[in-house]
Amino acid sequence: MEAPNILREDLPFPLGVLRASVLERNLTRFQQFSEAAGVLLCPHAKTTMAPALFRRQLAAGSWGLTFANGAQVRAARAHGVPRIFYANELVGAADIRFVAAELRRDPEFEFYCLADSVAGVRLLAERIAALGPEGPGRPVSVLVEGGLAGARCGVRDVATAVEVAEAIRAAAPHLALAGVEGFEGLARARDGGDREVIVREFLAFLAAIATALDERDLFDRPEVLLTAGGSALFDLVIDVLTRTRLSRPTQVMLRSGCYLSEDWGLYRRALADLHQRTGSAAPDLEPALEVWAQVLSVPEPGLLILSAGRRDFGQDAGNPIALTHVRRGADERRSLLDAGWTMAAASDQHAHMAVPPDHGAAVGDLVALGPSHPCTTFDKWRTLYLVDDDYTVTEEVPTFF
Amino acid sequence: MEAPNILREDLPFPLGVLRASVLERNLTRFQQFSEAAGVLLCPHAKTTMAPALFRRQLAAGSWGLTFANGAQVRAARAHGVPRIFYANELVGAADIRFVAAELRRDPEFEFYCLADSVAGVRLLAERIAALGPEGPGRPVSVLVEGGLAGARCGVRDVATAVEVAEAIRAAAPHLALAGVEGFEGLARARDGGDREVIVREFLAFLAAIATALDERDLFDRPEVLLTAGGSALFDLVIDVLTRTRLSRPTQVMLRSGCYLSEDWGLYRRALADLHQRTGSAAPDLEPALEVWAQVLSVPEPGLLILSAGRRDFGQDAGNPIALTHVRRGADERRSLLDAGWTMAAASDQHAHMAVPPDHGAAVGDLVALGPSHPCTTFDKWRTLYLVDDDYTVTEEVPTFF
Numbered sequence: 001m002e003a004p005n006i007l008r009e010d011l012p013f014p015l016g017v018l019r020a021s022v023l024e025r026n027l028t029r030f031q032q033f034s035e036a037a038g039v040l041l042c043p044h045a046k047t048t049m050a051p052a053l054f055r056r057q058l059a060a061g062s063w064g065l066t067f068a069n070g071a072q073v074r075a076a077r078a079h080g081v082p083r084i085f086y087a088n089e090l091v092g093a094a095d096i097r098f099v100a101a102e103l104r105r106d107p108e109f110e111f112y113c114l115a116d117s118v119a120g121v122r123l124l125a126e127r128i129a130a131l132g133p134e135g136p137g138r139p140v141s142v143l144v145e146g147g148l149a150g151a152r153c154g155v156r157d158v159a160t161a162v163e164v165a166e167a168i169r170a171a172a173p174h175l176a177l178a179g180v181e182g183f184e185g186l187a188r189a190r191d192g193g194d195r196e197v198i199v200r201e202f203l204a205f206l207a208a209i210a211t212a213l214d215e216r217d218l219f220d221r222p223e224v225l226l227t228a229g230g231s232a233l234f235d236l237v238i239d240v241l242t243r244t245r246l247s248r249p250t251q252v253m254l255r256s257g258c259y260l261s262e263d264w265g266l267y268r269r270a271l272a273d274l275h276q277r278t279g280s281a282a283p284d285l286e287p288a289l290e291v292w293a294q295v296l297s298v299p300e301p302g303l304l305i306l307s308a309g310r311r312d313f314g315q316d317a318g319n320p321i322a323l324t325h326v327r328r329g330a331d332e333r334r335s336l337l338d339a340g341w342t343m344a345a346a347s348d349q350h351a352h353m354a355v356p357p358d359h360g361a362a363v364g365d366l367v368a369l370g371p372s373h374p375c376t377t378f379d380k381w382r383t384l385y386l387v388d389d390d391y392t393v394t395e396e397v398p399t400f401f
Numbered sequence: 402m403e404a405p406n407i408l409r410e411d412l413p414f415p416l417g418v419l420r421a422s423v424l425e426r427n428l429t430r431f432q433q434f435s436e437a438a439g440v441l442l443c444p445h446a447k448t449t450m451a452p453a454l455f456r457r458q459l460a461a462g463s464w465g466l467t468f469a470n471g472a473q474v475r476a477a478r479a480h481g482v483p484r485i486f487y488a489n490e491l492v493g494a495a496d497i498r499f500v501a502a503e504l505r506r507d508p509e510f511e512f513y514c515l516a517d518s519v520a521g522v523r524l525l526a527e528r529i530a531a532l533g534p535e536g537p538g539r540p541v542s543v544l545v546e547g548g549l550a551g552a553r554c555g556v557r558d559v560a561t562a563v564e565v566a567e568a569i570r571a572a573a574p575h576l577a578l579a580g581v582e583g584f585e586g587l588a589r590a591r592d593g594g595d596r597e598v599i600v601r602e603f604l605a606f607l608a609a610i611a612t613a614l615d616e617r618d619l620f621d622r623p624e625v626l627l628t629a630g631g632s633a634l635f636d637l638v639i640d641v642l643t644r645t646r647l648s649r650p651t652q653v654m655l656r657s658g659c660y661l662s663e664d665w666g667l668y669r670r671a672l673a674d675l676h677q678r679t680g681s682a683a684p685d686l687e688p689a690l691e692v693w694a695q696v697l698s699v700p701e702p703g704l705l706i707l708s709a710g711r712r713d714f715g716q717d718a719g720n721p722i723a724l725t726h727v728r729r730g731a732d733e734r735r736s737l738l739d740a741g742w743t744m745a746a747a748s749d750q751h752a753h754m755a756v757p758p759d760h761g762a763a764v765g766d767l768v769a770l771g772p773s774h775p776c777t778t779f780d781k782w783r784t785l786y787l788v789d790d791d792y793t794v795t796e797e798v799p800t801f802f
Binding site: 009010012013014046049068069070071074080087089091092093094095098116117119120125147149152153154155156188294295296297298299300303304308310311316328347348349352362363364368375378379380382397401 | 410411412413414415446447469470471472475488490493495496499515518520521524538547548550551552553554556557587590684695696697698699701704706708711712719729749750751753763764765776777780781783797
């Protein structure tokens with residue numbers, strides 16, 4: 001059977017679409033950039049939860065993949081991910097049972113998780129100990145998480161970090177201290193200050209934690225893992241963390257997840273900032289993710305109703321923008337980037353587009369939307385479609401959210 | 402094997418939980434209410450997309466189920482839903498092919514859809530005609546959709562409604578006019594006006610459309626279907642539409658979807674309004690949907706971080722509220738309704754709870770959250786858990802979003 005084509009209406013709308021050529025370029029460019037910077041890449045895979053993309057990332061050279069809850073770890077293991085960075089505190093009894101069983105079952109499986117409190121470390125160690133012969137059979141690698149005041153998890157000061165690391169040491173042989181972690185993406189400029197300054201301060205705090213733990217000889221691995229880095233500020237992470245010197249070798253790891261698909265909002269702006277900060281030394285990344293919908297109604301002269309809504313794209317970083325218009329039955333793709341189409345509102349299944357009087361669209365036409373944030377758009381789809389530059393489907397991409 | 406229990410941590414958190422006893426009461430009460438009012442109930446099933454709940458609704462006496470896009474209709478048919486009200490314009494080629502094939506294959510299958518433009522009607526008829534022997538083999542039932550200025554789909558005036566109905570008549574035998582539809586939930590009070598007034602005006606507009614089409618003898622079915630009604634204003638729908646008299650019998654149909662689970666925000670407020678408006682003649686409905694999470698961190702005295710985030714609950718109608726606290730390893734459930742816990746923020750996988758200094762919670766404790774809107778919380782879960790009053794799982798409820 002001929003491969004389905006989006007523009008020919010072979011599939012029902014709305015559709016979540018990934019442009020294969022763009023994705024491949026982003027994959028290669030970000031991997032090359034990481035290698036040139038001498039850092040490991042362990043992309044946050046909660047963004048896509050798509051094994052077809054996991055495989056591409058690992059094949060391209062990713063050190064491992066990052067996940068953030070137990071359901072994600074189960075999906076990753078079910079699809080053969082060999083090295084998991086769990087960018088979260090490991091607390092739940094069912095999750096600890098699962099991770100322990102996987103570590104015992106598969107000697108090749110590597111797993112790292114975070115801790116930010118003595119209570120959390122003791123609970124984790126106690127729960128592992130209680131598993132007895134059902135335990136992991138080897139120490140679980142734990143990183144101390146550093147956090148920002150008023151933000152999320154993570155110790156707020158070096159003294160607490162030392163207490164947490166000492167608790168990890170005391171929990172041997174169940175736990176082993178592997179490094180220091182933080183997420184600089186939560187740093188917000190306060191009182192009109194400069195965000196870069198706050199982020200650098202936070203990264204210096206992570207380095208200070210690493211130094212304090214190193215001075216007390218609390219690390220349990222030959223190399224110390226230092227990791228931060230979402231998709232917006234990784235240049236600063238590389239700059240600060242690769243300059244951190246300890247008594248033993250360090251390895252800096254980025255966890256950027258959105259480089260693969262990029263977007264038309266949040267990370268597009270972040271990328272522009274990155275290029276400005278680095279004098280274009282940051283990789284060129286392009287948006288690969290589109291949501292295709294159909295014009296259902298033109299109920300008023302300046303209003304189009306499309307067949308995609310908040311069940312189909314995220315709005316947490318702003319509404320999607322209008323990218324492309326294809327007249328029903330036609331091949332020609334018209335760019336809408338400067339056409340003055342804006343999304344006025346969205347309901348569950350509909351987007352309400354405010355359009356100029358000469359919009360030229362009719363019922364049955366196709367419209368591509370560019371989401372503002374991949375994380376909250378990927379998770380709307382059980383299957384996305386990888387397409388070539390003519391929008392013929394080259395692969396179905398199931399997700400496991 | 403013993404049934405898993407939520408409070409015993411048999412399953413990994415976070416969890417989407419439905420309280421079976423509450424759900425059953427809501428199911429019975431709303432069905433009885435509809436029957437007493439002499440209206441059909443065809444619940445909007447896009448809210449839950451859960452066949453286990455579809456079956457309960459149909460068994461309780463629902464006339465059919467309502468859906469809003471092609472993927473939903475496919476899921477419904479795969480799970481044997483015999484009567485589908487498609488509360489949307491049917492436009493896409495792939496969707497029309499699917500519906501036609503189902504109508505041809507299964508003589509018991511009943512399907513209704515909407516139209517709001519002559520262009521849409523002609524496109525639908527043309528696409529059905531083009532199917533030839535692959536066509537539905539009987540007329541597709543279409544309702545004219547009435548809409549609100551500035552809102553979504555639907556004709557804005559009676560004259561256009563007549564043109565659309567005439568186009569449907571001209572498209573015989575492919576199409577047959579079955580009634581008039583609208584969604585009053587989109588009516589918003591303008592300029593400080595009274596919402597009830599706007600809603601009543603809109604419902605009167607739907608009645609006026611029905612009258613105009615009846616006067617022109619454009620209906621093609623022995624009974625005329627008049628339908629509106631989300632879950633917030635169904636009392637007004639019943640009041641206005643059941644008083645509409647045409648030359649042939651009418652049947653009023655509600656499409657409320659949220660009565661089944663209710664919520665702790667949007668529909669809780671709507672229900673209070675309903676009770677006030679009707680002098681408590683509206684059904685007593687209680688919230689059945691909860692999201693259970695675990696305390697991952699207490700990084701600051703007034704801050705708890707929970708293991709559920711915007712990937713696990715909707716925020717479009719406000720953040721969830723804190724319902725229940727269960728200390729790790731304990732059975733006792735403490736209500737948080739007046740405990741002063743509020744969700745300050747949520748990220749993908751975490752909720753940031755602002756709590757008073759004497760919050761009494763620790764890492765590993767369990768917390769139940771009450772979502773503000775079921776539609777955007779159900780769709781976060783591939784499986785929800787139906788539980789008894791002790792939070793033992795009685796049934797897994799897979800969803801098909």
